[in-house]
Each structure stands twice: as structure tokens, then as C-alpha cells.
Amino acid sequence: MDRKQEIIETEITMGTVHSAAIEPYRVRLFVEDEIVRDAEITVGVNHRGIERIMEGLPVEKANSLTEKVCGICSGVHLWNSVLVAEKGLEIDIPERASYIRIIVGELERIHSHLLYLAHGNEVLGHETFSMRLFYIRETVMELLRLIGGNRVQYGVPIIGGVRPRADLTEMKIKGILEGLDEIEENLAAFAERFTADPMIMSRITGVCPISRKDALRLHVTGPTLRATGVEFDLRREMECYDPFEFDIITQDDGDVKANLLMRVLEIFESIKILRQAVRDLPDGRVADRSWEMQDTGVVKSYVEAPRGKLYHSYAIEDGRVRSSIIRTPSMSNIGAMQYACIGHHITDAQLGIVQCDPCFTCTDRAIEIIRL
Known part of the structure; x- marks a missing residue:
């Protein structure tokens, strides 16, 4: 073979611990002349067997455990787990409680998006912007502490x-x-400064794009899907969000720039929802504890978490949880993270992964691979 026609493929491994990653996971990049030809992401390092631990626990204790699934979206895990029990037991919660849940949920969405933006700027190498975003996020964390008594695991929803x-x-x-x-005010000032920076814009525009067709093929969810132009937000299908007016933000390019802008614009929509919820907060009780425990079959619940569609299901038997399953948005988005790297320079690979907002700690679930 002519030496000029030889293909030399090199494997480059990042992780399981890497300075560009918030949490442990392994990335294998197969590169040819510094261009990524294939990528493989391996999770499992953070697996703690939460579903197995939940098996046989009293329902309310098991619900509390779901808040430990993730330190970023802890509240929405608890909320969805509680919804499973409420659907199975046919409990209608007070309207005031529903509004408070949404207030906490949207504050958590803001805190998650700000963490994403800060991490994205850190990977870009812009420490100043990263620290500014963490400074803005600090206000959100203090609001969550004000409501629930804790900055990370607030324990707000109960059955x-x-x-x-x-x-x-x-x-x-x-x-x-x-x-x-x-x-x-602070986010608007940051967004104006961020989008006016020509070096940053040139660094993120057109980098690691995911097309609308590929996003649908790979079953991408959440803001990463909406960044490709698909107007789908599960909050539109959640009855508790019916009283609120908000826009579904979309971008068309599906690249790093589109994903970063998606989160910035979604924060402003969350603020819009929060102001409506506080303004129209109903009077009355915040909990109905008159319900009676009974056995249920397996009940499923989906909600729009900060990263996309979150699934919880379990059955209740003698007041205890059976057959719990949790599926997080990043499990659906791993395919997009791998795909986004292909065909791009190795220096862009981590940006392609980060643009999908990975949260691998809460993704590490028990997985069974079935060969068809």
C-alpha cells in the first residue's frame, strides 16, 4: 500500500477523571490526523444502586432517597417520584402546593442552566465568565435555601x-x-457581554452541530433537542403548568452556540413563570394528608427536568416500593454526545459533549442490554 494512503487511527482516552469534566466518566476518541472518527462514552463509575436500595422501603422514605440521585436536579427527582405515588393513590393536591412545586422546579431549572453555562465557559477556557455565572447562580441557591431550608436537597414535595x-x-x-x-439584571448584562465577544462567538459557532433529523433519530431530549429546532417541551403536557404563559425556546443550528443560547433564553422564560406563580399564588393549604395508603400496580410519570424528559415508575405493595425504575435525560442524550464529536477536531470534542449538558451521576442506573 502507498504510504500516503495509509490510515493511522489513534485512540485517545479522557477520564474517568478529567479536568474538563465535572464528574467521572470515560471518553474514548478514535482520531485520524487529529479529526475524531468515532467516539465512545462509558458511564457506570457513579452507580450507587439507588433503585435496588428503594426496593421494599416505605414509600415516603423511598421518595426522599430519590433526591440523592443527583445534586443538580435533586428536587425534580423527588417531585416526579412523589407524582408516581399520587397518581397511583389518586390524590389531588391543593392548588397552592402545586404552585410552590413549580416555583421550586423553575428555580432549580435556572440553577442547573447557570451551572451548565459556567461549566461550558470553563471548558472554553474563559474563567472570568465562568465565575460570573457562578456568582449569578449563588442568588438562586440562596432562594432555594430560603424556601426549603437547604441549598441542594430542599425536600419540598411530599405525597x-x-x-x-x-x-x-x-x-x-x-x-x-x-x-x-x-x-x-445580571444575566442580561452577561448575555450582552458574551454575545458581543468575537473570539467566543467564533470559537462556538458551527462547532459540533447536531441536525434536527439526527436529533430525532438519536432520541435527543430537552434543551439539546430544542436547540436543533424541534419545538417540544414536556411542560406543555403537564397539567400543573396550564395556568402559566411561557414560550418554548428553540434554536436552529444545533451547535455549541445554539445550546448555550438556549439555556440563557430559557432562564428568562423560567423567570417569567416564577413571577406569574408568585403573583397568582392561591390561598389555602399546602398539603392534603387525608389520603390512605393502598396497593397499586406499576405507575409511570414523566416530567420536564432541566435536561429533558425524566421518567420514574414503581408499584406500591403494603405501603412499600416495588420495581422502581428511574430514567434520566442524559441516558437519551449520550448518543448525541458521541455523535457530535465525529468529524471535528479533537480540541472540539469536549465542547461537543458538554453542549448536551451531561449529568452522568444521575444517569448511572441499572441497565439491561437486550440483543434483538
């Missing part, structure tokens, strides 16, 4: 509503509104 300690007093409402004003 039948929310914990009484999470009820919104006038003092809390005033703090939330002041915090939203501060977040909106």
Missing part, C-alpha cells in the same frame, strides 16, 4: 402537597421577587 416549612410567607415572597430582579 399530598409540600412540606409546611416550604410554604411561602410574605417575607419569602419578597425575597424571591428581589432575587429574580437581581438574576435577570
Whole structure:
């Protein structure tokens, strides 16, 4: 063979611990002349067997355990797990409790998106922007602490509503509104500075794009899907969001720039929802504890987590959880993370992965591979 026609493929491995990764996972890049020809992401390092631990636990104790699945989207895991029990037991929660759940959920979405943007800028090598975003996020974390008593695991939803300690007093409402004003002002200033930086724009525009067709083929979910132009947000199908007006943000290019802008614009929509929820907060109780425990079959529930569609299911038997299954959005998005790297320079590979907002700690579930 002519030496000029030889294909020399080199494998480059990153992880399981790497400075560009927030959490442990392994990336194998197969490169030819510094261009990625194939990629493989391996998870499992963070697996803690939460579904197995939940087996046989009392329902409310098992629900509390789901909040430990993830440190970024802990609240939405608890919310969805509680929804499974409420659907199975046919419990209608007070309207005030539903609004408080949404307030906590949207604050958590903002905190998750800001963490994503900060990490993205860190991978870009812009430490100043990264720290500015963490500074904005600090206000969100303090609002979550104000409502639930904790910055990370707030423990707000319970079967039948929310914990009484999470009820919104006038003092809390005033703090939330002041915090939203501060977040909106600071984020708008950051967005203006970010998009006006020619070096950053040239670094992220057209990098690792995912087409609409490929996103649908790979079953991408959440903002990563919407960044390809697909107008789908599960909140439109969640009855509790019916009273609120908000836009479904989309971008068309599916590249790193589109994904970063998606999260910035979605934060402003979350602020819009939060202001409506605080303004129209109904009076009344925050929990209905008059329900009775009974056996149920396997009940499924889907919600729109910060990264996309989150699935929880389990059955109740003698007041205890059976056959729990949790499926997180990043499990669906791993295919897109691998695909986004292919055909691009090795220096862009980590950007292609990060643009899909991976959360591998909560993705590490028990998986059974079936050969068809």
C-alpha cells in the first residue's frame, strides 16, 4: 500500500477523571490526523444502586432517597417520584402546593442552566465568565435555601402537597421577587457581554452541530433537542403548568452556540413563570394528608427536568416500593454526545459533549442490554 494512503487511527482516552469534566466518566476518541472518527462514552463509575436500595422501603422514605440521585436536579427527582405515588393513590393536591412545586422546579431549572453555562465557559477556557455565572447562580441557591431550608436537597414535595416549612410567607415572597430582579439584571448584562465577544462567538459557532433529523433519530431530549429546532417541551403536557404563559425556546443550528443560547433564553422564560406563580399564588393549604395508603400496580410519570424528559415508575405493595425504575435525560442524550464529536477536531470534542449538558451521576442506573 502507498504510504500516503495509509490510515493511522489513534485512540485517545479522557477520564474517568478529567479536568474538563465535572464528574467521572470515560471518553474514548478514535482520531485520524487529529479529526475524531468515532467516539465512545462509558458511564457506570457513579452507580450507587439507588433503585435496588428503594426496593421494599416505605414509600415516603423511598421518595426522599430519590433526591440523592443527583445534586443538580435533586428536587425534580423527588417531585416526579412523589407524582408516581399520587397518581397511583389518586390524590389531588391543593392548588397552592402545586404552585410552590413549580416555583421550586423553575428555580432549580435556572440553577442547573447557570451551572451548565459556567461549566461550558470553563471548558472554553474563559474563567472570568465562568465565575460570573457562578456568582449569578449563588442568588438562586440562596432562594432555594430560603424556601426549603437547604441549598441542594430542599425536600419540598411530599405525597399530598409540600412540606409546611416550604410554604411561602410574605417575607419569602419578597425575597424571591428581589432575587429574580437581581438574576435577570445580571444575566442580561452577561448575555450582552458574551454575545458581543468575537473570539467566543467564533470559537462556538458551527462547532459540533447536531441536525434536527439526527436529533430525532438519536432520541435527543430537552434543551439539546430544542436547540436543533424541534419545538417540544414536556411542560406543555403537564397539567400543573396550564395556568402559566411561557414560550418554548428553540434554536436552529444545533451547535455549541445554539445550546448555550438556549439555556440563557430559557432562564428568562423560567423567570417569567416564577413571577406569574408568585403573583397568582392561591390561598389555602399546602398539603392534603387525608389520603390512605393502598396497593397499586406499576405507575409511570414523566416530567420536564432541566435536561429533558425524566421518567420514574414503581408499584406500591403494603405501603412499600416495588420495581422502581428511574430514567434520566442524559441516558437519551449520550448518543448525541458521541455523535457530535465525529468529524471535528479533537480540541472540539469536549465542547461537543458538554453542549448536551451531561449529568452522568444521575444517569448511572441499572441497565439491561437486550440483543434483538
